[in-house]
Amino acid sequence: MTDLTQLRREYLQGGLRRSDLTPEPMAFFERWMEQAIAAELMDPTAMCVATVDEHSQPWQRIVLLKQYDERGFVFFTNLESRKATHLAQNARVSLHFPWHMLERQVSVTGIAEPLSTTEVLKYFVSRPKDSQIAAWASRQSSRLTARQALETKFAEMKARFAKGEVPLPKFWGGYRVKPQTVEFWQGGEHRLHDRFLYTREDEQWHIERLAP
Numbered sequence: 001m002t003d004l005t006q007l008r009r010e011y012l013q014g015g016l017r018r019s020d021l022t023p024e025p026m027a028f029f030e031r032w033m034e035q036a037i038a039a040e041l042m043d044p045t046a047m048c049v050a051t052v053d054e055h056s057q058p059w060q061r062i063v064l065l066k067q068y069d070e071r072g073f074v075f076f077t078n079l080e081s082r083k084a085t086h087l088a089q090n091a092r093v094s095l096h097f098p099w100h101m102l103e104r105q106v107s108v109t110g111i112a113e114p115l116s117t118t119e120v121l122k123y124f125v126s127r128p129k130d131s132q133i134a135a136w137a138s139r140q141s142s143r144l145t146a147r148q149a150l151e152t153k154f155a156e157m158k159a160r161f162a163k164g165e166v167p168l169p170k171f172w173g174g175y176r177v178k179p180q181t182v183e184f185w186q187g188g189e190h191r192l193h194d195r196f197l198y199t200r201e202d203e204q205w206h207i208e209r210l211a212p
Contacts, residue, residue, distance in 0.1 A: 011187025
Protein backbone atom coordinates (compact mmCIF):
# COMPACT_ATOMS: atom_id res chain seq x y z
CA MET A 1 0.00 0.00 0.00
CA THR A 2 1.17 3.51 -0.78
CA ASP A 3 2.00 5.54 2.33
CA LEU A 4 -0.25 8.61 2.22
CA THR A 5 0.65 10.03 5.60
CA GLN A 6 3.37 12.34 4.25
CA LEU A 7 1.30 13.79 1.43
CA ARG A 8 0.43 17.27 2.62
CA ARG A 9 0.63 20.92 1.65
CA GLU A 10 -0.18 24.25 3.24
CA TYR A 11 -3.27 26.21 2.23
CA LEU A 12 -2.02 29.72 1.58
CA GLN A 13 -4.35 31.30 -0.97
CA GLY A 14 -6.23 33.49 1.48
CA GLY A 15 -8.52 33.71 4.46
CA LEU A 16 -12.20 34.37 4.97
CA ARG A 17 -13.51 36.95 7.42
CA ARG A 18 -16.98 37.74 8.71
CA SER A 19 -16.81 41.11 7.00
CA ASP A 20 -16.40 39.37 3.62
CA LEU A 21 -19.80 37.69 3.85
CA THR A 22 -23.17 38.80 2.55
CA PRO A 23 -26.33 38.75 4.72
CA GLU A 24 -27.70 35.72 2.88
CA PRO A 25 -25.71 32.83 1.41
CA MET A 26 -26.80 32.77 -2.23
CA ALA A 27 -25.24 36.16 -2.93
CA PHE A 28 -21.93 35.00 -1.48
CA PHE A 29 -22.21 31.68 -3.34
CA GLU A 30 -22.63 33.62 -6.58
CA ARG A 31 -19.43 35.54 -5.82
CA TRP A 32 -17.49 32.34 -5.27
CA MET A 33 -19.04 30.65 -8.32
CA GLU A 34 -18.07 33.58 -10.53
CA GLN A 35 -14.52 33.40 -9.17
CA ALA A 36 -14.38 29.64 -9.81
CA ILE A 37 -15.47 30.19 -13.41
CA ALA A 38 -13.01 33.08 -13.87
CA ALA A 39 -10.21 30.85 -12.54
CA GLU A 40 -11.06 28.39 -15.33
CA LEU A 41 -11.49 25.48 -12.97
CA MET A 42 -12.46 22.25 -14.67
CA ASP A 43 -16.20 21.71 -14.17
CA PRO A 44 -16.78 24.52 -11.65
CA THR A 45 -20.49 23.61 -11.52
CA ALA A 46 -19.78 20.00 -10.53
CA MET A 47 -21.24 19.11 -7.15
CA CYS A 48 -21.52 15.94 -5.14
CA VAL A 49 -25.17 15.10 -4.42
CA ALA A 50 -25.73 12.84 -1.41
CA THR A 51 -29.00 11.00 -0.78
CA VAL A 52 -30.06 8.25 1.62
CA ASP A 53 -31.85 5.02 0.69
CA GLU A 54 -34.55 3.10 2.57
CA HIS A 55 -31.85 1.34 4.65
CA SER A 56 -30.33 4.68 5.76
CA GLN A 57 -27.36 4.00 3.48
CA PRO A 58 -25.89 7.25 2.05
CA TRP A 59 -25.10 7.40 -1.67
CA GLN A 60 -23.10 10.06 -3.51
CA ARG A 61 -22.60 11.04 -7.13
CA ILE A 62 -21.33 14.03 -9.12
CA VAL A 63 -24.04 16.11 -10.82
CA LEU A 64 -23.77 19.44 -12.63
CA LEU A 65 -25.49 22.46 -11.10
CA LYS A 66 -27.57 24.07 -13.83
CA GLN A 67 -29.28 27.00 -12.11
CA TYR A 68 -29.22 28.81 -8.79
CA ASP A 69 -30.94 31.81 -7.27
CA GLU A 70 -32.34 32.87 -3.92
CA ARG A 71 -34.73 29.89 -4.06
CA GLY A 72 -31.99 27.27 -4.22
CA PHE A 73 -29.83 24.99 -6.36
CA VAL A 74 -31.19 23.21 -9.46
CA PHE A 75 -30.12 19.97 -11.12
CA PHE A 76 -31.75 17.62 -13.64
CA THR A 77 -31.94 13.83 -13.79
CA ASN A 78 -33.85 10.75 -14.84
CA LEU A 79 -36.82 10.44 -12.48
CA GLU A 80 -36.37 6.66 -12.40
CA SER A 81 -32.73 6.91 -11.29
CA ARG A 82 -31.39 5.81 -7.93
CA LYS A 83 -31.16 9.39 -6.66
CA ALA A 84 -34.74 10.17 -7.70
CA THR A 85 -35.97 7.00 -6.00
CA HIS A 86 -34.20 8.05 -2.82
CA LEU A 87 -35.62 11.57 -2.99
CA ALA A 88 -39.15 10.23 -3.39
CA GLN A 89 -38.71 8.53 -0.01
CA ASN A 90 -36.56 11.15 1.71
CA ALA A 91 -36.26 14.62 0.20
CA ARG A 92 -33.40 15.63 2.48
CA VAL A 93 -30.24 16.08 0.46
CA SER A 94 -26.67 17.33 0.80
CA LEU A 95 -24.61 19.10 -1.87
CA HIS A 96 -20.86 19.65 -1.91
CA PHE A 97 -18.77 21.83 -4.23
CA PRO A 98 -15.05 20.83 -4.08
CA TRP A 99 -13.11 23.78 -5.51
CA HIS A 100 -9.66 22.34 -4.68
CA MET A 101 -7.62 24.73 -6.82
CA LEU A 102 -9.04 27.69 -4.91
CA GLU A 103 -8.71 25.85 -1.58
CA ARG A 104 -12.46 26.25 -1.09
CA GLN A 105 -15.48 24.09 -0.37
CA VAL A 106 -19.17 24.84 -0.16
CA SER A 107 -21.47 22.39 1.65
CA VAL A 108 -25.27 22.60 1.52
CA THR A 109 -28.08 20.76 3.29
CA GLY A 110 -31.68 21.17 2.29
CA ILE A 111 -34.89 19.79 0.87
CA ALA A 112 -35.16 18.73 -2.78
CA GLU A 113 -38.40 19.82 -4.43
CA PRO A 114 -39.44 18.58 -7.91
CA LEU A 115 -39.40 21.20 -10.64
CA SER A 116 -42.49 22.01 -12.67
CA THR A 117 -42.85 20.55 -16.16
CA THR A 118 -42.49 24.07 -17.56
CA GLU A 119 -39.12 24.54 -15.84
CA VAL A 120 -37.89 21.12 -16.96
CA LEU A 121 -38.99 21.63 -20.57
CA LYS A 122 -37.31 25.03 -20.76
CA TYR A 123 -33.98 23.44 -19.85
CA PHE A 124 -34.49 20.26 -21.89
CA VAL A 125 -34.95 22.13 -25.17
CA SER A 126 -31.71 24.05 -24.51
CA ARG A 127 -29.66 20.83 -24.46
CA PRO A 128 -27.77 19.57 -27.55
CA LYS A 129 -29.95 17.17 -29.54
CA ASP A 130 -27.70 14.18 -28.82
CA SER A 131 -28.01 14.88 -25.08
CA GLN A 132 -31.80 14.97 -25.46
CA ILE A 133 -31.67 11.63 -27.28
CA ALA A 134 -29.37 10.17 -24.61
CA ALA A 135 -32.05 10.95 -22.01
CA TRP A 136 -34.42 8.69 -23.95
CA ALA A 137 -31.81 5.96 -24.49
CA SER A 138 -30.63 5.49 -20.90
CA ARG A 139 -32.67 3.94 -18.10
CA GLN A 140 -30.41 5.55 -15.55
CA SER A 141 -29.15 3.28 -12.74
CA SER A 142 -30.66 0.13 -14.31
CA ARG A 143 -28.41 -2.87 -14.95
CA LEU A 144 -26.82 -3.28 -18.41
CA THR A 145 -25.67 -6.55 -19.94
CA ALA A 146 -23.03 -4.68 -21.98
CA ARG A 147 -22.20 -1.21 -23.26
CA GLN A 148 -23.30 -2.33 -26.71
CA ALA A 149 -26.87 -2.51 -25.45
CA LEU A 150 -26.73 1.17 -24.49
CA GLU A 151 -25.17 2.19 -27.80
CA THR A 152 -27.78 0.19 -29.72
CA LYS A 153 -30.60 1.91 -27.83
CA PHE A 154 -29.03 5.31 -28.50
CA ALA A 155 -28.83 4.51 -32.23
CA GLU A 156 -32.49 3.44 -32.20
CA MET A 157 -33.57 6.68 -30.51
CA LYS A 158 -31.41 8.75 -32.85
CA ALA A 159 -33.15 7.18 -35.84
CA ARG A 160 -36.55 7.65 -34.21
CA PHE A 161 -35.97 11.36 -33.62
CA ALA A 162 -33.93 12.03 -36.77
CA LYS A 163 -36.49 14.54 -37.97
CA GLY A 164 -38.12 17.21 -35.88
CA GLU A 165 -37.78 18.04 -32.20
CA VAL A 166 -37.07 15.55 -29.44
CA PRO A 167 -39.99 15.48 -26.98
CA LEU A 168 -39.48 15.70 -23.25
CA PRO A 169 -39.49 12.19 -21.72
CA LYS A 170 -42.07 11.73 -18.99
CA PHE A 171 -39.38 10.10 -16.87
CA TRP A 172 -36.96 13.03 -17.04
CA GLY A 173 -37.08 16.02 -14.70
CA GLY A 174 -35.27 18.05 -12.12
CA TYR A 175 -35.10 19.26 -8.54
CA ARG A 176 -34.53 22.50 -6.69
CA VAL A 177 -32.69 22.08 -3.40
CA LYS A 178 -34.01 24.68 -0.97
CA PRO A 179 -31.08 25.24 1.38
CA GLN A 180 -31.43 25.01 5.13
CA THR A 181 -27.70 25.37 5.82
CA VAL A 182 -24.82 26.57 3.63
CA GLU A 183 -21.21 26.33 4.81
CA PHE A 184 -18.30 28.16 3.19
CA TRP A 185 -14.82 26.73 3.82
CA GLN A 186 -11.56 28.45 2.96
CA GLY A 187 -8.29 26.64 3.54
CA GLY A 188 -5.89 28.23 6.02
CA GLU A 189 -2.23 27.93 6.99
CA HIS A 190 -1.35 25.32 9.65
CA ARG A 191 -4.81 23.77 9.09
CA LEU A 192 -6.45 26.81 10.70
CA HIS A 193 -9.17 26.88 8.08
CA ASP A 194 -11.95 29.47 7.98
CA ARG A 195 -15.49 28.10 8.13
CA PHE A 196 -18.75 30.03 8.20
CA LEU A 197 -22.16 28.37 8.50
CA TYR A 198 -25.40 30.01 7.36
CA THR A 199 -28.50 28.48 9.00
CA ARG A 200 -32.06 29.34 7.97
CA GLU A 201 -34.39 29.89 10.92
CA ASP A 202 -37.89 31.29 10.42
CA GLU A 203 -36.93 32.44 6.91
CA GLN A 204 -34.00 34.40 8.35
CA TRP A 205 -30.33 33.55 7.90
CA HIS A 206 -27.99 33.32 10.89
CA ILE A 207 -24.21 33.17 10.49
CA GLU A 208 -21.73 31.41 12.78
CA ARG A 209 -18.00 30.86 12.55
CA LEU A 210 -17.01 27.21 13.07
CA ALA A 211 -13.76 25.79 14.35
CA PRO A 212 -11.70 24.09 11.60
